[in-house]
Amino acid sequence: MSFMKLLLYNSLNRRKEEFIPTQKQQVGLYTCGPTVYNFAHIGNLRTYIFEDILKRVLLYNGYRVKHVMNITDVGHLTGDRDMGEDKMEKGAAREGRSAWEIAEFYTRAFKADIARLNIIEPDIWVKATDTIEDQITLIQTLEEKGYTYQTGDGIYFDTSKFADYTKLSHQNIESLQEGARVEKNPEKRNPTDFALWKFSPKDVRRQMEWNSPWGIGFPGWHIECSAMSMKFLDNQLDIHCGGTDHIDVHHTNEIAQSEAATGKKFFNFWMHGAFLIIAGGKKMAKSEENFLTLENAFVKAGINPLVYRFAAFQTHYRKPMEYSSESVQAARNGLQHLQNQVRQVTQGAAGRTAAVNEAFKSKFLAEINDDLSMPRAMAVVQEMLKSTMADAEKLATILSFDTVLGLELDQVDKTGALPPAVQKLFEDRQAARSAKDWTASDRLRDAIQELGYTVQDTKEGMKIIKN
Numbered sequence: 001m002s003f004m005k006l007l008l009y010n011s012l013n014r015r016k017e018e019f020i021p022t023q024k025q026q027v028g029l030y031t032c033g034p035t036v037y038n039f040a041h042i043g044n045l046r047t048y049i050f051e052d053i054l055k056r057v058l059l060y061n062g063y064r065v066k067h068v069m070n071i072t073d074v075g076h077l078t079g080d081r082d083m084g085e086d087k088m089e090k091g092a093a094r095e096g097r098s099a100w101e102i103a104e105f106y107t108r109a110f111k112a113d114i115a116r117l118n119i120i121e122p123d124i125w126v127k128a129t130d131t132i133e134d135q136i137t138l139i140q141t142l143e144e145k146g147y148t149y150q151t152g153d154g155i156y157f158d159t160s161k162f163a164d165y166t167k168l169s170h171q172n173i174e175s176l177q178e179g180a181r182v183e184k185n186p187e188k189r190n191p192t193d194f195a196l197w198k199f200s201p202k203d204v205r206r207q208m209e210w211n212s213p214w215g216i217g218f219p220g221w222h223i224e225c226s227a228m229s230m231k232f233l234d235n236q237l238d239i240h241c242g243g244t245d246h247i248d249v250h251h252t253n254e255i256a257q258s259e260a261a262t263g264k265k266f267f268n269f270w271m272h273g274a275f276l277i278i279a280g281g282k283k284m285a286k287s288e289e290n291f292l293t294l295e296n297a298f299v300k301a302g303i304n305p306l307v308y309r310f311a312a313f314q315t316h317y318r319k320p321m322e323y324s325s326e327s328v329q330a331a332r333n334g335l336q337h338l339q340n341q342v343r344q345v346t347q348g349a350a351g352r353t354a355a356v357n358e359a360f361k362s363k364f365l366a367e368i369n370d371d372l373s374m375p376r377a378m379a380v381v382q383e384m385l386k387s388t389m390a391d392a393e394k395l396a397t398i399l400s401f402d403t404v405l406g407l408e409l410d411q412v413d414k415t416g417a418l419p420p421a422v423q424k425l426f427e428d429r430q431a432a433r434s435a436k437d438w439t440a441s442d443r444l445r446d447a448i449q450e451l452g453y454t455v456q457d458t459k460e461g462m463k464i465i466k467n
């Protein structure tokens with residue numbers, strides 16, 4: 001275990017707080033997953049990168065992490081306040097496939113995306129459609145406790161009965177009511193009330209619908225996350241994450257219904273990743289219909305998706321991240337430079353091993369433990385690599401840091417391996433230099449040069465860089 005304090009910004013209290021899990025060494029982490037009706041856009045993926053860093057930082061601090069992520073495959077409507085169409089059925093109609101096929105297809109696409117970003121998979125994936133019974137039970141509890149009422153189109157949660165409804169959003173309830181009034185549903189008692197269960201329309205047979213004590217229908221989006229997180233993280237509700245757009249409605253409603261049902265605090269820490277801003281100041285959103293995916297912006301453009309991961313480290317997760325072709329190019333250069341540095345220290349280490357440098361490890365830990373300050377942690381990475389430490393020590397230290405960075409720096413030497421002929425000359429020259437045979441050394445340097453590589457003799461030994 002690390003003995004350095006881990007400070008995380010808690011949206012509930014709007015300040016950085018020391019993180020202490022409910023159970024000694026294991027952390028319960030719930031991250032709101034994708035609604036699988038379309039590809040994730042790179043703005044969505046920024047949030048998953050932030051959550052992956054959080055998880056890796058917890059692991060680096062010596063905690064075990066039980067990570068649950070849901071797949072929303074029903075119930076998420078196009079309007080956040082229970083209005084509009086079901087996104088799944090809309091996606092199905094768009095593509096001429098069934099809602100179930102759409103869910104399957106985009107779940108697979110999402111998993112491929114996070115794998116390409118080297119995001120560690122959650123321990124538990126859970127589909128909303130696999131926990132319908134749990135959701136119904138939770139709604140029944142709320143009904144017994146008097147928090148629900150029925151309208152023509154569903155069962156609703158009465159937000160006026162939950163005293164601290166705005167404790168996460170910190171919004172003024174009147175302005176919130178005013179904002180919610182835009183999407184009118186005359187049967188709601190309060191504009192902020194939300195659906196727990198929606199009835200299937202009488203004249204339409206939905207593709208996804210279930211029996212319930214109230215009639216055939218489907219669950220609301222918010223109840224899904226409450227039921228799934230309580231089911232799997234019951235006694236360790238430590239950290240719940242999502243994008244900042246989840247604060248006002250989705251997470252606010254999750255807290256209200258969960259705490260109303262259990263009478264207990266629902267998650268100690270709430271953490272939120274900020275938006276991606278496309279050059280020109282627009283927030284990326286699926287509804288804009290011109291969104292960038294990892295596939296079209298990176299893979300098809302021949303850019304390693306890890307460039308996007310690297311790019312995300314340049315901005316603190318709570319600040320909007322600017323995205324442009326220039327920022328991608330800068331990240332591309334930055335990652336390449338880092339890979340070259342690692343390749344050089346690998347060569348310099350020449351198979352020698354060393355321990356991780358504790359002083360630099362403490363420095364790195366101090367930054368990541370200060371609310372995941374990745375821009376400053378990346379500065380420590382450069383400071384360490386440019387220090388006068390021996391290459392073997394640098395290599396051990398950067399590979400330790402990479403368990404947090406997740407940039408696959410341990411693969412750099414393999415992908416950038418020297419051709420056998422160059423490797424042979426490299427080893428001959430090392431032998432010549434050990435024997436102080438400078439004539440042979442110079443001749444071998446020229447031979448290496450002819451094969452397209454530059455030799456550098458540094459304090460830490462010989463390095464070879466591809467021209």
Ligand SMILES: [Zn+2]
Nearest residue numbers: 032033225250
């Ligand atoms: Zn959620």
